Amino acid sequence: AQTVTQSQPEMSVQEAETVTLSCTYDTSESDYYLFWYKQPPSRQMILVIRQEAYKQQNATENRFSVNFQKAAKSFSLKISDSQLGDAAMYFCASHTGNQFYFGTGTSLTVIP
Amino acid sequence: DAGVIQSPRHEVTEMGQEVTLRCKPISGHNSLFWYRQTMMRGLELLIYFNNNVPIDDSGMPEDRFSAKMPNASFSTLKIQPSEPRDSAVYFCASSPFGVSYNEQFFGPGTRLTVL
Numbered sequence: 300a301q302t303v304t305q306s307q308p309e310m311s312v313q314e315a316e317t318v319t320l321s322c323t324y325d326t327s328e329s330d331y332y333l334f335w336y337k338q339p340p341s342r343q344m345i346l347v348i349r350q351e352a353y354k355q356q357n358a359t360e361n362r363f364s365v366n367f368q369k370a371a372k373s374f375s376l377k378i379s380d381s382q383l384g385d386a387a388m389y390f391c392a393s394h395t396g397n398q399f400y401f402g403t404g405t406s407l408t409v410i411p
Numbered sequence: 412d413a414g415v416i417q418s419p420r421h422e423v424t425e426m427g428q429e430v431t432l433r434c435k436p437i438s439g440h441n442s443l444f445w446y447r448q449t450m451m452r453g454l455e456l457l458i459y460f461n462n463n464v465p466i467d468d469s470g471m472p473e474d475r476f477s478a479k480m481p482n483a484s485f486s487t488l489k490i491q492p493s494e495p496r497d498s499a500v501y502f503c504a505s506s507p508f509g510v511s512y513n514e515q516f517f518g519p520g521t522r523l524t525v526l
Binding site: 334336341342343344345346349390399400401402403404 | 444446453454455456459500502504514515516517519520
């Protein structure tokens with residue numbers, strides 16, 4: 300079975316600084332996709348960034364980027380120039396075939 | 412597009428009552444997912460449909476839970492009878508192009524409280 304592990308229940312970052320959220324996953328598949336979703340206090344889940352496993356280049360979306368280490372099965376999210384609006388729960392997720400898994404989430408606090 | 416629509420947004424009911432949660436996916440999306448989120452268990456996939464057909468319902472906790480998708484624009488998740496441990500936020504999500512590697516678009520969720 301595939302699992303997704305987020306070992307940091309809570310993280311905090313100073314506004315304008317950089318923070319990295321960790322995620323590891325376990326799969327025996329060679330073809331899969333990885334995602335980071337953001338869930339602000341409004342509860343609305345929003346896609347932050349996605350990574351195709353077959354791509355070696357790390358995905359980037361503005362201030363958000365990932366460090367995808369396929370051999371280590373690691374998929375961390377880096378948020379640069381953190382803003383107050385980045386405060387939320389962040390979920391790492393994987394999708395392969397008919398299987399969908401979410402991590403337990405990391406609560407990010409942004410300190411003004 | 413209005414996004415994924417869920418109703419009701421909040422539901423408070425008493426143990427033993429039937430509860431029906433509703434979802435309207437984004438038009439043109441042909442995959443639909445039901446999730447349950449609790450503090451203890453995080454986000455759990457309950458069931459998902461592809462082209463209105465249930466593909467995997469292994470996440471449905473027990474026979475008290477049932478889900479239907481009678482057409483491409485509507486799905487329900489029913490709990491009968493409800494129990495206090497069913498209290499959670501239930502999310503519906505939809506995705507385009509079948510069960511592919513596209514992102515899922517989530518609705519705002521239904522917060523269910525069973526007394």
